[in-house]
Amino acid sequence: MLVLADTEPEWGAIPEAVTTHQADIVVTAGDLNETWLRRAQLTEVSVPTYGVYGNHCNGSYLDTLGVTNLHLNRVEVDGTSFVGLEGCVRYKRRGRDILYTQAEYAEMVADLPAADVLVTHCPPAGINDHTDPAHVGITALCDWIDTNRPLLVIHGHTYPESPIRSYRSSRIEYGCVNPIWDHDDGLTGTHLAPANHALGLGGHCRVARAIGICRPDRGYRFRALGGLHRRGAQPRCREVL
Template sequence: MKVLAISDQIIDRLYSTSVRETYPDVSLVLSCGDLPYEYLEFLVSIYNVPLLYVPGNHDPDYTLNDSRARAHGCENIDGRSLFMKKLFFAGLGGSIEYQPGTPNQYTQLGMYLRVYRMLPSLIWKKIRSGQRLDVLLTHSPPYGIHDDDDPAHEGLRAINLLMRVMRPRHLLHGHTIFYRQNLQDHVTNSNGTKIINIYPFRVMNLE
């Protein structure tokens, strides 16, 4: 299955009515956050395929009754999991807290608590289906992998815990920008999980 994964930066050739000719046969769009919801809505309308997303640290706080706080026609999987197109997905949005009180920013402890709330459902779905978690969609990278040493881009340790417990086949994230992309690898394998920094976008096959 061909997937378009996006994060953090609008790309003009994607925000175009010819995107289906430029990148054909896309079956699913995944967003790792910090993108205008109009951009997500444009892509889901052009491709007419499902779009799953998690919020980034610059996205608004999700409010059920506020239409500006969600991308219409898209599925917010922050703190949730689901099966789609025979694949098992889970999502965890947000980043490390560097501006207290800002939506979608969490302390390390705060994110651990979010993960602990997710785990019972994730483990039950894994047991019931007999299927390994295929894709963990996050905004932030794990701690020590693709993160940075500045306060805003430190990785989240709770993601490392989630990786150890659920052993996802793929972890897709954004948030950190590889300015020297020719010198740094955007793909890292760790304990059976392929961790991919998809900033600003990647077209890939998921099976």
């Protein structure tokens, strides 16, 4: 799974990144420029693409570029489910930005289907959000995570210097990552491999880190270094350095 959010990476071609990291899907988590996505050849990737809009998005490029919109929409990829939430908490009265009040988010989240992976542009309240009005988190998402226990929550929008990486039993990842999504014997797991470059953004850098998705119901657990293997078997996930 190749995830893009908020910034334009130093590498320019998304199909090349997909091939290099052997990604099976591409996920966009918002605040990306349609012109750049076209220039980076998103429409030419050979794998499925999914995404949500950020608050600064034009609200049309997902459809235009053939990307499946995850907003309030649950989809399955080889047995692993995804759902998304667009925009951010309203911080101004006017404008074309995709903004919702906390009350509006509460209504949407009440109907948000359970899924293994949540892709939200704006993080949950208290998880990698900030105190300024433009970057506060979504209050209702904390209860949703408590109830549905997704394996992974992916978000953009904010720039924490010391990001929270887990909440309850869910893994939290923000920004741009370059992972490998492994499929083995019909069993699904994820190994996010370290990126070979940093992505500059707003004075900060984002670097992919090794993480894993655990599917206890399918006989999987975490390895100490973030890899994934079956109980009693040798590790099968690929590592890209």
